Amino acid sequence: MTLQDKFWETKTLQEMTTAEWEAVCDGCAKCCLNKFIHEEDESLEGPTDYIMPEETVYFTNIACQYLNSNKCECSCYENRTVLVPDCVKLTKENLKDIFFMPTSCSYRRLQEGRGLPSWHPLLNNGKKSLMHKKQMSVRNKTISEAAVRLEDFEDHIVSWPLNDLD
Numbered sequence: 032m033t034l035q036d037k038f039w040e041t042k043t044l045q046e047m048t049t050a051e052w053e054a055v056c057d058g059c060a061k062c063c064l065n066k067f068i069h070e071e072d073e074s075l076e077g078p079t080d081y082i083m084p085e086e087t088v089y090f091t092n093i094a095c096q097y098l099n100s101n102k103c104e105c106s107c108y109e110n111r112t113v114l115v116p117d118c119v120k121l122t123k124e125n126l127k128d129i130f131f132m133p134t135s136c137s138y139r140r141l142q143e144g145r146g147l148p149s150w151h152p153l154l155n156n157g158k159k160s161l162m163h164k165k166q167m168s169v170r171n172k173t174i175s176e177a178a179v180r181l182e183d184f185e186d187h188i189v190s191w192p193l194n195d196l197d
Contacts, residue, residue, distance in 0.1 A: 034051060035051075054153060055147075057137045057152060058103050059136075059169065060098055061133050062136070063098040064192060066091065082131075088130065092173050092187050093184060094173035095175075095176060100169060101170060119131065129142060135193075148197040149196070166194070
């Protein structure tokens with residue numbers, strides 16, 4: 032199926048077809064990074080659907096064990112939510128809870144009315160090369176969660192996922 036030219040400028044995310052929705056993903060793989068929320072009440076652990084005003088989302092350079100960091104692709108994309116139950120699967124229904132995505136995320140940018148970034152593959156003949164060149168992907172910046180103990184996650188906090196060039 033051929034996508035309509037610049038469909039993201041004429042349709043809301045809610046109006047997009049499945050193919051258009053998937054094409055909005057820039058393929059940066061930042062959603063595959065392990066993140067955590069610092070909570071004052073340490074007894075609260077696990078996935079959350081919201082963030083409190085006093086909380087902060089911290090990104091790490093620790094990636095899901097199924098991420099191919101060089102290609103910025105999941106090695107088991109179709110089965111990811113079965114193999115990793117708390118895997119981020121962004122949908123039209125949960126888009127309002129996008130706080131856990133970095134500001135450079137194309138879905139977040141469109142939701143916030145900021146348009147696609149200049150390095151997005153849809154603006155570059157479907158290629159990810161400019162995204163990688165501009166350091167907007169996780170390409171070769173991560174380590175697998177299989178190589179890190181949970182108690183050491185705080186040692187891997189990084190700020191680069193929050194970079195947003197445009």
